[in-house]
Amino acid sequence: MTIQQLIGIMALFYLIQTYGCNPGLFGLPLTIYLKESLGLSPAQLASFSSLIFIPWLVRPLYGIIGDAVLIFSYQFKSYFFICYALTLAVLLGLGGFQVNTISLLAIGLILVNLFIAFSDVLTDKIMLVQGRIFNNTARLQATQWTALSFGQALLYYIGGWLAQNSNLSMAFLLTAIVPLIGLVATFLLLANEKKQQKTVSVKNNLKSIWLAVKSRQFLAVMGFIACLEFTLVPSLVNYLVYYYKDALKFDAQFIGILGTFEALTNGLGALVFGIFAFRISRQLLLNLAIGLTSVSTLGLLFIHNTQSAILVSLFFGFSGMIAMLGVLEIAARSCPVGVEAATYALLMSVYNLVKQPGPILGGYLYSWGVPVYILVIISAVFTMLCWLLIPLLKLDQE
Structure with missing residues (x-):
C-alpha cells in the first residue's frame, strides 16, 4: 500500500464509523426520541447510552481474534x-x-x-x-x-433536521446506506489484499498481550488515559441536551448546528495536529493534552445564549x-x-470505559439539582x- 491509499482507507472507514453508529445519523433523533417519546430522565438516558456502548469496551477481544484468526485466508477483507x-x-x-x-x-443498537466496533479495531490495526512502516x-x-470530524459537521446538521422534521425509523433507514457503502469500499480498497497461510495461536497472542500489559510503561499510559478522560460532562447526545433544551431553550435544530460547529473545529484541530505532531516531543504532547482538555471543559461555563454557545463549541472542538x-x-x-490490534484496542477500551461512569454520575447529580457549572469545575x-x-x-528514559 502507498501512503495515499492508506490515507484514503483511514478517511473512508472512519466516515463509515461516524455515520454508522458513533454517533450515527440516528444519534440526535434517538436522544430526542428517548427524552420526549419514551420519557427517559437524564440519568436513565446516560445509562442507556452506556449500555449500548458496551461493545466498544471489549474491543481487546476483537483485537485478539483479528490478530490470530483468518477468515478465508484474509485478515481484513472477510x-x-x-x-x-x-x-x-x-x-x-x-x-x-x-x-x-x-x-x-437496546438490542438492535448493541448489535x-x-x-x-469490530471494524474499527481492524482499521486501527491497518493504521x-x-x-x-512509513513511520x-x-x-x-x-x-x-479529520475525516470523522468534518463528517460529523454534516452529520449533526442532518441529525438536527431529522430530529426536528422526521422520525427515528426514517433516521435508521437513512443510516443503513452507510454500511452498504462500506461493503462496496471493502471490495474496492482491499481488492489487492493477499491471502495469508500462517496464523498465530490465540494462546501465544494472549501471552504477548500479557507481557505488554504488565510492563511499567504500558500501565502508566493506561493510567494516564484513565485519569485524563474521566469527566462528569457528557457529549451533545447525552444529558447536556436536557440542559440546552430545558434551561437555555435551544431547539433540536440549533443543538444540531452546535454539533456541526464543534465538528468543524474538530477537523481543523486534527489537521493542525497532523501537520505539527511529528515535530513535538511526547512530553509537550501530554502537557498540551492536559491543558487544552482543562480549558475546553471550563469553556462550558460561559454558555448563556446562542452566541456564546457557538463560540464555546468552536474552541471546545479545536x-x-x-x-x-x-x-x-x-x-x-x-x-x-505482533499484537497491535489487541493492545491498541485495550488502550482504547480504557479510553472509552472511563468516559462512561462520569456522565452517568453527572446525570444523577444534574437530576438532583446540582448546577452544570459545578460539574464542569x-x-x-x-x-x-x-x-x-x-x-x-518516565518519558526521558525512552
Whole structure:
C-alpha cells in the first residue's frame, strides 16, 4: 500500500464509523426520541447510552481474534464484509418498526455497535502496522479524526433536521446506506489484499498481550488515559441536551448546528495536529493534552445564549481534538509489534470505559439539582491532576 491509499482507507472507514453508529445519523433523533417519546430522565438516558456502548469496551477481544484468526485466508477483507453486512441487516430491521420500544432499541443498537466496533479495531490495526512502516502513525491518526470530524459537521446538521422534521425509523433507514457503502469500499480498497497461510495461536497472542500489559510503561499510559478522560460532562447526545433544551431553550435544530460547529473545529484541530505532531516531543504532547482538555471543559461555563454557545463549541472542538490526538499518539507508540490490534484496542477500551461512569454520575447529580457549572469545575480539576502523573511515565528514559 502507498501512503495515499492508506490515507484514503483511514478517511473512508472512519466516515463509515461516524455515520454508522458513533454517533450515527440516528444519534440526535434517538436522544430526542428517548427524552420526549419514551420519557427517559437524564440519568436513565446516560445509562442507556452506556449500555449500548458496551461493545466498544471489549474491543481487546476483537483485537485478539483479528490478530490470530483468518477468515478465508484474509485478515481484513472477510471481517469487514461480515461486519458491514450484519450492520446493514440490523439497521434495516430497526427502520422497519414505526414504534420502537426501549428493549428493541437496546438490542438492535448493541448489535450495531458490536459490528462497527469490530471494524474499527481492524482499521486501527491497518493504521498501526502500515503507519510504523512509513513511520507516520500520527499522520494516519490525524487523517482518521479529520475525516470523522468534518463528517460529523454534516452529520449533526442532518441529525438536527431529522430530529426536528422526521422520525427515528426514517433516521435508521437513512443510516443503513452507510454500511452498504462500506461493503462496496471493502471490495474496492482491499481488492489487492493477499491471502495469508500462517496464523498465530490465540494462546501465544494472549501471552504477548500479557507481557505488554504488565510492563511499567504500558500501565502508566493506561493510567494516564484513565485519569485524563474521566469527566462528569457528557457529549451533545447525552444529558447536556436536557440542559440546552430545558434551561437555555435551544431547539433540536440549533443543538444540531452546535454539533456541526464543534465538528468543524474538530477537523481543523486534527489537521493542525497532523501537520505539527511529528515535530513535538511526547512530553509537550501530554502537557498540551492536559491543558487544552482543562480549558475546553471550563469553556462550558460561559454558555448563556446562542452566541456564546457557538463560540464555546468552536474552541471546545479545536482544543479537544488536539488533546485527544495527543493521547492517542502516545497510545499508538506504546503498542508492541505482533499484537497491535489487541493492545491498541485495550488502550482504547480504557479510553472509552472511563468516559462512561462520569456522565452517568453527572446525570444523577444534574437530576438532583446540582448546577452544570459545578460539574464542569469538578471535571476540569480532575483533569489538571494528570500533571502529577507525567513523571510516572518516565518519558526521558525512552
